[in-house]
Amino acid sequence: MTQRTRKAVALISGGLDSMLAAKVIMEQGIHVEGINFFTGFCVEGHTHAIRKRDQAKPKRNNALWVAEQLGIKLHIVDIIEEYKDVVINPKHCYGANLNPCLDCKIFMVGKARQWMLENGFDFIITGEVIGQRPKSQRRETMPVVARESGADDLLLRPLCARNLPATLPEREGWVERDKLYGFSGRTRKPQMELASQLGLEDYAQPAGGCCFLTDENYSRKLADLWRARGEKNYELDDIMLLKVGRHIRPRPHFKLIVAREEGEGRFLQGYKNRYPHLHPISHAGPLTLIDGTPTPDELELAARIVARYSQGRDADTVEVRSVDGNEEQRLSVTPLKPHEILPEWQL
Ligand code: SF4
Numbered sequence: 226m227t228q229r230t231r232k233a234v235a236l237i238s239g240g241l242d243s244m245l246a247a248k249v250i251m252e253q254g255i256h257v258e259g260i261n262f263f264t265g266f267c268v269e270g271h272t273h274a275i276r277k278r279d280q281a282k283p284k285r286n287n288a289l290w291v292a293e294q295l296g297i298k299l300h301i302v303d304i305i306e307e308y309k310d311v312v313i314n315p316k317h318c319y320g321a322n323l324n325p326c327l328d329c330k331i332f333m334v335g336k337a338r339q340w341m342l343e344n345g346f347d348f349i350i351t352g353e354v355i356g357q358r359p360k361s362q363r364r365e366t367m368p369v370v371a372r373e374s375g376a377d378d379l380l381l382r383p384l385c386a387r388n389l390p391a392t393l394p395e396r397e398g399w400v401e402r403d404k405l406y407g408f409s410g411r412t413r414k415p416q417m418e419l420a421s422q423l424g425l426e427d428y429a430q431p432a433g434g435c436c437f438l439t440d441e442n443y444s445r446k447l448a449d450l451w452r453a454r455g456e457k458n459y460e461l462d463d464i465m466l467l468k469v470g471r472h473i474r475p476r477p478h479f480k481l482i483v484a485r486e487e488g489e490g491r492f493l494q495g496y497k498n499r500y501p502h503l504h505p506i507s508h509a510g511p512l513t514l515i516d517g518t519p520t521p522d523e524l525e526l527a528a529r530i531v532a533r534y535s536q537g538r539d540a541d542t543v544e545v546r547s548v549d550g551n552e553e554q555r556l557s558v559t560p561l562k563p564h565e566i567l568p569e570w571q572l
Contacts, residue, residue, distance in 0.1 A: 231399040232256045233381070234341050235350040236333060237299060238435045239287025241416055241428045242352030242384060247295055248423050249383040250350050253400050257350070259299040260340055261288040262333050264308045265464045266436040287429045294425070304336060305461055312438065313457045317369075322444035324436070326361035327369065334374035341379070348379045348394045354416075355385045355409040364388075384408045384416070437468060446472050446572045453477060453517070462496065466514070469493065472572040473530060479517025480572070481527055483534055497548070503531045506555070507544035510535025515549075525556060532560035 235247035237259035251257045292299035311332045315325030330353075337349045353362050353370075360366075367389060371380045378392040386395065387407035395402040408415045420428060437443040446467045451457045453474070466482055469489050474480035481503075484490035490512045493502075500514040513531045524547060532543035538560050545556045 230254070230256050231348070231394070232258070232346040233348050233350050233394075234337055234344070234346045235259050235297075236337055236352070237261050237288045237291055238352070239291055239429055240352070240435060241413075241420060241425075242354060242357070244291045244295065244352070244425065244428055245416055245419055245423070246350050246352040246383045247291075247297065248425065249405065249419075250381075250400060251295065251297070252423070253404060255400065257295070257297050258346070259288070259292045259295075259297050260337050261299055261301050262304045262308075262336065263301055264329075264436065265305045265461050266312075266438050268436060291428075294427075300340070302336065302340070304332075307336075308332065309459065312459075320360040320439065322439055322441050323447055324360075324438035324444070326358065326439075327366055330361050330366075330370045331373045334370055334376050334380060338374060338376045338379070347399065348381055348392070349376050350381050350383060352384060353382045355388055357411060381405075437464075443467055449474060449480075449572050453480070462499070466496065466516075470514075471534075473566070473570050474572060475526055475530065475567075475570045476517075476519065476523055479515055479519045479523065479527070481530060482514040482516060483531065484511040484513065501547070501549035503528055504546050504548075505532060505535040505537060505543055506546050507542075508532075508535045508537030508540065510537065510543070510545075525558060528556040528558045529561045530566060532558050533563070533566060535560070 233250055233255050235243060235257050237243045237247065247257050247259060289299055311325055311328050312323070315328040317327040320326050334349060334351065341349055353367070355362065355364050355367065371377055374380070381392045381394050381400070382389065383405050385408050386402065386405035388409055391402055394400045406419070450459065450463060450467070469492055471483040471485055472480055473483060482493065484493050493512050493514055496514055500516060502515060503513045504510070510531060511534050515527060519527055528545040528547065531545055532538065535543055537543035541559065542557050543560055545558060547554050547556055
């Protein structure tokens, strides 16, 4: 009796490890499809696509690109709403910044398990390597991810499987354990060697993390947003805007998002209908969104800050247009001096 082809769903982040994990399993004759989760915090070329100075960098979605290189289908799943609870209330705490990596892994593997069951797949693959990341990829956390996600021994990590107890796909002979790997630690060398052996020459360079939550500046801005709102919550627009512009909070109840260059200005244009905004008119200068409700005096302060970042920074007065819904006014202001923009305002 011929055995049916087994099917595995691979978590594809766009990095080298998940690419290798999928490839290693494909080499064993398993049908592999990829799954990638969109949380809103993903790095994936978003800011590169916006900023003018990053125009030379290739603007590719690495997860899609990896799938194309491997010749597999990729399912991109929007988890923005459900993921909020992971970011806001992580059971296993945050990493160095506001990155809930362990909870995130558990959540994503759990979602992959659900997808696997709904789509008639047999097991799940990740590119995890023991000791690769200090919080989420340790020997002790490997069984935690498997257990708390509900995936248990249907979760196979091809790159470090030989350091772990055999999973069901190995015990059942769907995959040969001898052809899996026993990588561990932070070094990337074995992965690079394996990539070369498998003929994978081009891949995204290993970075600190796959999302903005590992970024210190980004996490500081998110913490500020929660403080200002008096609750840990967010909408997609909030977290998108944290990736863009200069964020300045001159008073606790409002902040300014100042475009730093043309590309960011164009991106912020898309939010003009939803946020009050300021724009210098007597001189060239940045579009600036206002998040919060300044008093008339504070609006003038805001206009002076915007004037400071305009071409009229050394002029006596700069005309700034202020728009809030249907209300529009012109403010004639003196630009703030650099030392008047206090360091504690700058997020
Ligand atoms: S870096 Fe971000 S996406 Fe990656 S595991 Fe951590 S929280 Fe999740």
